[in-house]
Amino acid sequence: MPTNTTTGPAAPTPGEAYADAPEPHVETAAMLNLVRADHGTPQVHDREWVLRHAALLDRAALPAAAPARAGSGAVAGPGGGSNPAAVGAAMQLRQMDRHGGTGRGALGPDAPEWDGEEGAIGYLRQEYLVWRSGQLSDLAAVGAAMRAMAEVTDDNVRSGQAAGRGEPWPRGQLLDLARRRVAAYVRAVDFGVDAVADQRRAEAELRQLEAGGGSARA
Structure with a gap:
């Protein structure tokens, strides 16, 4: 049986796995958005949520001395060992991929390199790196997201300017913008x-508009 290690050639280091990971509070918000999109359905069967949740737990357990490239978003933990919660979530991910054939990394979930607690963490890091790299490599989707954010910012400025001239946009148009x-x-x-x-400000404005309270600009 091979010796399990999360820093050997089979698994990326924390710095490699999480080099492009969002800051923890941003990732937490993204995961909450996933839950909302599924209307509160339990996320234990959603692979993306399990993967991101496990990675967030793993990052929180990383010691301050853990090797990581600048901007990794890795969180220094007080312990320095694997977080039991992260290990459990990583094992859940591996089991999910073994049953569903959903692993995407070079070594599949059945590989002996992933046996044991450290192996499960190594598998998690491999899968997160593959997932995050794939997400960021979809340049069309990234570009569309950035353009949409710029467009709504511009429209929000225009609606504010119109209100300042005493020509407020109709409620339906404000609802669409929100x-x-x-x-x-x-x-x-x-x-x-x-x-x-x-996002939170936009959600607050949308709630107020839907309740018939007019514009709620911050």
């Missing part, structure tokens, strides 16, 4: 853009 703003910020957060505060 919905587009929420959707644009949700998508941007999913790609790791720190638009969490913008």
Whole structure:
């Protein structure tokens, strides 16, 4: 049986796996958005949520001395060992991929390199790196998300200028803008853009408009 290691050639280091990971608060918001999109359905059967949740737990357990490239978003943990919760989530991901054939990395979930707790963490890091690289490599989707965010920002400025001239946009038009703003910020957060505060403001405005309270600009 091979010796399990999360830093051997089979698994990326934390710095490699999480080099392009969003900041923890941004990733947490993205995961909450996933839950909302599924109308509160339990996420234990959603592979993307399990993967991102396990990676977030793993990052939180990394010691301050863990090798990581600048901008990795890795969180220094007080312990320095694997977080039991992260190990459990990583094992859940591996089991999910073994049953569903959903693994995407070079070594499949049945590989002996992934046996044991350290092996499960290594598998998690492999799968997160593959998933995140694939997400960011979809340049068309990334570009569309950034354009949508810029467009709703411009439209929000125009609506404010119109209100300042005493020519406020009709409520229906403001509702459409508020919905587009929420959707644009949700998508941007999913790609790791720190638009969490913008999303919350847009959601608050949308709630007020839907309740018939008019514009609720921050």
